[in-house]
Amino acid sequence: MARMKFLCDVERCIDCGGCVVACKEGNHIPVGVNRRRVVTLKEGEPGEKSISISCMHCADAPCIAVCPVDAIYQRADGIVLVNKKTCIGCGYCFMACPFGAPQFPAGNVFGARGAMDKCTFCAGGPEETFSDEEKRLYGQNRIAEGKVPLCAGMCATKALLAGDADVVADVYRERVFQRGSGANAWGWDRAYKK
Amino acid sequence: MQKFFRCVFLLTGLLVAGVVVIVSAREGQVLAGLSTGSSADYYQTLIGTITGNWQGYGELFTTLQGQWFWKIFLVIITAIPGVFLLHYLVIGAMHFDHEGEQILFFPLFTRIVHFFAAVSFSLLAITGLSMVLGAYLGGGALIRTARYVHIGAALVFVLPALVMLTMWFKDMLPRLHDIAWICMLGGYLSKKKKPVPAGKFNAGQKMYFWLATVGGVVMAYTGYIIWGMGTTALDTVRLYAIIHNGLGMAILAFYLAHVYMSVFAVAGSLHSMKTGYKPKEEVDILHSLYKYQ
Numbered sequence: 477m478a479r480m481k482f483l484c485d486v487e488r489c490i491d492c493g494g495c496v497v498a499c500k501e502g503n504h505i506p507v508g509v510n511r512r513r514v515v516t517l518k519e520g521e522p523g524e525k526s527i528s529i530s531c532m533h534c535a536d537a538p539c540i541a542v543c544p545v546d547a548i549y550q551r552a553d554g555i556v557l558v559n560k561k562t563c564i565g566c567g568y569c570f571m572a573c574p575f576g577a578p579q580f581p582a583g584n585v586f587g588a589r590g591a592m593d594k595c596t597f598c599a600g601g602p603e604e605t606f607s608d609e610e611k612r613l614y615g616q617n618r619i620a621e622g623k624v625p626l627c628a629g630m631c632a633t634k635a636l637l638a639g640d641a642d643v644v645a646d647v648y649r650e651r652v653f654q655r656g657s658g659a660n661a662w663g664w665d666r667a668y669k670k
Numbered sequence: 671m672q673k674f675f676r677c678v679f680l681l682t683g684l685l686v687a688g689v690v691v692i693v694s695a696r697e698g699q700v701l702a703g704l705s706t707g708s709s710a711d712y713y714q715t716l717i718g719t720i721t722g723n724w725q726g727y728g729e730l731f732t733t734l735q736g737q738w739f740w741k742i743f744l745v746i747i748t749a750i751p752g753v754f755l756l757h758y759l760v761i762g763a764m765h766f767d768h769e770g771e772q773i774l775f776f777p778l779f780t781r782i783v784h785f786f787a788a789v790s791f792s793l794l795a796i797t798g799l800s801m802v803l804g805a806y807l808g809g810g811a812l813i814r815t816a817r818y819v820h821i822g823a824a825l826v827f828v829l830p831a832l833v834m835l836t837m838w839f840k841d842m843l844p845r846l847h848d849i850a851w852i853c854m855l856g857g858y859l860s861k862k863k864k865p866v867p868a869g870k871f872n873a874g875q876k877m878y879f880w881l882a883t884v885g886g887v888v889m890a891y892t893g894y895i896i897w898g899m900g901t902t903a904l905d906t907v908r909l910y911a912i913i914h915n916g917l918g919m920a921i922l923a924f925y926l927a928h929v930y931m932s933v934f935a936v937a938g939s940l941h942s943m944k945t946g947y948k949p950k951e952e953v954d955i956l957h958s959l960y961k962y963q
Contacts, residue, residue, distance in 0.1 A: 486716070515716075515719060515720055517712075517715060517716060517719060525712070525716070527716060527720075529720060538728075538732040538736070541732055541735075541736030541737075542731070542732055542735040542736050543805075544735075544740070544801055544802060544803075544804045544805060544809075544813075545804035545805050545807075545808075545809025545810070545813055546805040546809065547809055561810055562808070562809040562810050563809070564801065564804065564809060564810075564813045564814040564816075564817050565814065565817070566801065566817065567896065567899060567907075568735055568911070570899070570904075571728070571731055571904065571907055571908045571911055572728065572731060572732040572735070572736075574720075574721035574722075574724040574728060575720060575721060576720075576904075587898070588817065588818060588821070588897070589899075663710065666710040666711075
């Protein structure tokens with residue numbers, strides 16, 4: 477079975493924020509919750525590079541390990557999803573996640589965090605596929621429709637790739653190969669200049 | 671006139687040359703900055719920016735919360751009551767004459783404070799445990815409610831905890847005879863009614879007291895940060911979550927012991943927490959160094 481993965485090509489990402497907007501609008505994410513964000517290094521300086529980050533859908537996901545109510549689970553294709561009806565909003569997944577992916581809407585009792593919300597790889601949730609409940613709680617289910625996630629689908633420079641890990645890796649490998657060989661090859665400076 | 675123009679021309683030339691030299695030197699620096707650091711270094715910086723120091727408390731928290739906390743809590747709530755059950759069956763409860771002379775041990779004020787602390791703390795223990803073992807209770811609305819009750823009970827508990835800390839502070843200070851009490855485990859391992867070395871409070875009560883009050887304040891603060899997170903650095907929240915769980919284990923163990931002693935091991939001691947009076951015989955045996963009028 478295919479293993480779903482995101483890959484952001486830092487040589488192509490231009491920090492336009494389109495993926496963030498597409499995700500928020502397309503999935504009706506509440507204000508203050510960001511399933512995807514863009515991190516920029518050396519902003520405004522030579523060598524500026526950006527990368528778009530969301531849930532990495534880890535193989536051995538720390539969030540699944542720490543969840544005290546087993547609300548987070550992983551599909552056979554590697555997509556990590558949360559059951560918002562089981563989640564108690566304790567925030568342990570946020571503490572365990574290296575990428576800051578889990579998000580929490582505010583505004584419950586004693587200002588408590590609500591159920592965790594994170595990138596679903598646009599694969600909906602545990603509710604019935606294409607049901608209103610699924611759309612309301614988790615957003616679109618584009619994977620069931622046979623489409624790539626919204627963020628990757630709209631990426632103008634095609635920096636953000638999503639889909640079967642093998643195909644994504646092939647696309648990226650092709651790009652790296654075309655970008656340069658010899659002294660321009662990836663890893664050359666690491667190998668010969670240090 | 672010609673001399674003047676030559677001078678201006680020369681000065682302008684010098685100025686332009688100077689600017690060009692400075693700019694090109696800067697550019698050289700910039701280009702040098704670009705060429706140093708390989709792409710591998712770049713990715714290392716990138717990962718550091720995104721994940722922070724996850725290998726510090728992040729990994730520790732994941733391992734502890736994922737594999738250890740719930741197991742240790744489970745052992746605490748099964749092994750400790752198991753040992754007490756064995757004690758109850760083999761040695762049995764201590765009975766004292768409740769008909770004879772009575773001594774006022776807990777005045778009304780301390781009883782009221784203790785009552786509020788007892789109710790809110792019991793709620794804290796039950797709701798806290800139900801969150802730790804939430805996976806076995808199905809999670810969802812039930813455990814979410816437990817989480818809300820946990821903070822409500824915590825807000826109630828802080829006040830009596832601070833009052834207890836001040837009103838029993840002197841009686842709870844460690845004394846030399848506490849070591850003797852610990853060595854003989856308070857005399858609970860024998861059926862004989864031999865006076866044990868303890869003042870108003872025995873060493874076990876003192877340990878529980880300091881854990882519940884000072885430890886309780888630590889629990890309240892770490893819990894407050896875990897509850898709100900907000901602007902606190904994530905690594906601090908991780909550390910506090912570890913402290914909150916670890917300290918919770920210790921307090922829970924003493925809480926179970928305290929409940930067993932008051933409800934089962936010393937017959938009628940729950941009653942004396944309601945009325946405030948203890949039998950003279952019980953005070954002479956279990957609190958032999960206590961000077962009453």
